[in-house]
Amino acid sequence: MNPYKLAVVSAGLSVPSSTRLLADRLTAGAETALRERGATATADVVELRDHARALADNLLTGFPTGDLKAAVDAVAEADAVIAVTPIFNASYSGLFKTFFDVLDADALTGTPVLMGATGGTARHSLALEHALRPMFAYLRAAVVPTAVYASSEDWGTGAENDLTTRIARAAAELAATLTTTPPRTTDDPFTDPTPFTDLLGE
Amino acid sequence: MQFGIFSVGDVTPDPTTGTTPTEAERIKAMVAIALKAEEVGLDVFATGEHHNPPFVPSSPTTMLGYIAARTERLILSTATTLITTNDPVKIAEDYAMLQHLADGRVDLVMGRGNTGPVYPWFGQDIRQGLPLAVENYHLLRRLWREDVVDWEGKFRTALRGFTSTPRPLDGVPPFVWHGSIRTPEIAEQAAYYGDGFFANNIFWPKEHYQKLIGLYRRRYEHYGHGSADQAIVGLGGQVFMRKNSQDAVREFRPYFDNAPVYGHGPSLEEFSEATPLTVGSPQQVIDRTLSFRDHFGDYQRQLFLMDHAGLPLKTVLEQLDLLGEEVVPVLRKEFAALRPAHVPDAPTHASLRAAAEARAAGGDSGAGDAAGPAGTAS
Numbered sequence: 078m079n080p081y082k083l084a085v086v087s088a089g090l091s092v093p094s095s096t097r098l099l100a101d102r103l104t105a106g107a108e109t110a111l112r113e114r115g116a117t118a119t120a121d122v123v124e125l126r127d128h129a130r131a132l133a134d135n136l137l138t139g140f141p142t143g144d145l146k147a148a149v150d151a152v153a154e155a156d157a158v159i160a161v162t163p164i165f166n167a168s169y170s171g172l173f174k175t176f177f178d179v180l181d182a183d184a185l186t187g188t189p190v191l192m193g194a195t196g197g198t199a200r201h202s203l204a205l206e207h208a209l210r211p212m213f214a215y216l217r218a219a220v221v222p223t224a225v226y227a228s229s230e231d232w233g234t235g236a237e238n239d240l241t242t243r244i245a246r247a248a249a250e251l252a253a254t255l256t257t258t259p260p261r262t263t264d265d266p267f268t269d270p271t272p273f274t275d276l277l278g279e
Numbered sequence: 280m281q282f283g284i285f286s287v288g289d290v291t292p293d294p295t296t297g298t299t300p301t302e303a304e305r306i307k308a309m310v311a312i313a314l315k316a317e318e319v320g321l322d323v324f325a326t327g328e329h330h331n332p333p334f335v336p337s338s339p340t341t342m343l344g345y346i347a348a349r350t351e352r353l354i355l356s357t358a359t360t361l362i363t364t365n366d367p368v369k370i371a372e373d374y375a376m377l378q379h380l381a382d383g384r385v386d387l388v389m390g391r392g393n394t395g396p397v398y399p400w401f402g403q404d405i406r407q408g409l410p411l412a413v414e415n416y417h418l419l420r421r422l423w424r425e426d427v428v429d430w431e432g433k434f435r436t437a438l439r440g441f442t443s444t445p446r447p448l449d450g451v452p453p454f455v456w457h458g459s460i461r462t463p464e465i466a467e468q469a470a471y472y473g474d475g476f477f478a479n480n481i482f483w484p485k486e487h488y489q490k491l492i493g494l495y496r497r498r499y500e501h502y503g504h505g506s507a508d509q510a511i512v513g514l515g516g517q518v519f520m521r522k523n524s525q526d527a528v529r530e531f532r533p534y535f536d537n538a539p540v541y542g543h544g545p546s547l548e549e550f551s552e553a554t555p556l557t558v559g560s561p562q563q564v565i566d567r568t569l570s571f572r573d574h575f576g577d578y579q580r581q582l583f584l585m586d587h588a589g590l591p592l593k594t595v596l597e598q599l600d601l602l603g604e605e606v607v608p609v610l611r612k613e614f615a616a617l618r619p620a621h622v623p624d625a626p627t628h629a630s631l632r633a634a635a636e637a638r639a640a641g642g643d644s645g646a647g648d649a650a651g652p653a654g655t656a657s
Contacts, residue, residue: 137544140483142553266463267490270498273471276413276464 080117084155088125088162088173096195099227100161106248123148135179153184161193164201168208185218189254192224202226221250282607283323285358285582288336291589294537308592313346317353319603325356340373347381359390359458363411364401371422371443378448383628386454423452454626470498475511485574513580517556520601524559531558538588561605577618579625
């Protein structure tokens, strides 16, 4: 069986960033969970920082250029998406939102999505539920129930229900969704147009 | 092949001087630009239609009628006529009248319009844009082709015993193009009727328009109007020229950087690579325009956007001199040499009248003006 294609979107701004760190842990978790189900995966990482200018251009011109085009295609064609953002002002970062704003309206329809976020304190964790989940619901993505938030202290805490446990639970949910969801089929109106008599209602 | 210009009719401050023309100045500038187009040997002038500032051309047939009276050869067209928010009955009347006054030099490009509030201002709903375009255009065709129309639809008052006057010049309706930048259903509509398809390709990469034009060509053949490479295609273009290409870039850059559509985003160089925008020497414009044929096949009409983004009238007229003297004569020759004999020119009033007369005389040319698909396949 062909490996599943994962697209990993990270909106971290610094290099290295804890957002990318979380994205990598989620990706590794998903690969492990898929292996346990007898499946394999390839991961295509999109660092949004690399596309910051192209994203602003895309807002103005309506089309992606250069490497951004490849990134947009990678996400639209992925079997599943892992999306991680820092939390700014109680929500996703502007760069993160911009990337999903420039995708085609139906690019993520039916795509399994695992959400993650990072922030300075755990008090911002529900931004995942209040900001990211509604956005992906609007895009008709199949978001898994567990979203993973990592605050600064999570990277050094080994308590019950720690970050590692949450990552494993979310990754298992993504693997389960991915392996039980039939592959997406898309109608291309350019190869298979609606006959004009149907449009005319005759 | 036809060459011409199309104007949005925007009133935009000149970013290099801060000067903004008045509406009166802009309107007269559009007329001066149209007259210049004929003077330098171009074939077509097309005006936009807008119903909101900062655009002046809300009344295309008034402007085109005035230009018609002051020109001899120029084809007068639109870019685009709003088939969604105009009453199709009024389009039928206005453009039939214009066609008489212009002695057959009129055609139209239908478009839906993308300015949200214009729909409610004219009593329509933008979410119904496509059904409006389909129903209104179907009625428009009947009004031009049937002397007495009984009609009932979803979007306007029913008609009983209605005759649209004046009847089309010589009984031949104006040729119609359908303009779209993204909608496959409009390519399908143009193909169904055997009308032209105008793809204003100036703002996006070519791959997108290749799909759109490819669909139109395939469906044109499917509906029996001719082979795919005989479909009637029009394209846009956007250029700024000086003899020396560095001078062109230096002079145009502030207009690009502040342009309403793409300003403050990508650089002039990036946008030139991604879209047909060509800023440079006349030879660069020639080379770029010839490449359209490689991407989209032999086509029938090339319109350039020349007067926008606050460019002063004097500059635009200089651009038209360069276009008419150095670019278009070469393009005419080169395109003609490359075009196979079976690829037709864009229909004109004269060619449509000749085809109608041939049909009336008993021969069926099979081209052009049937009320729907020419073949039985559908």
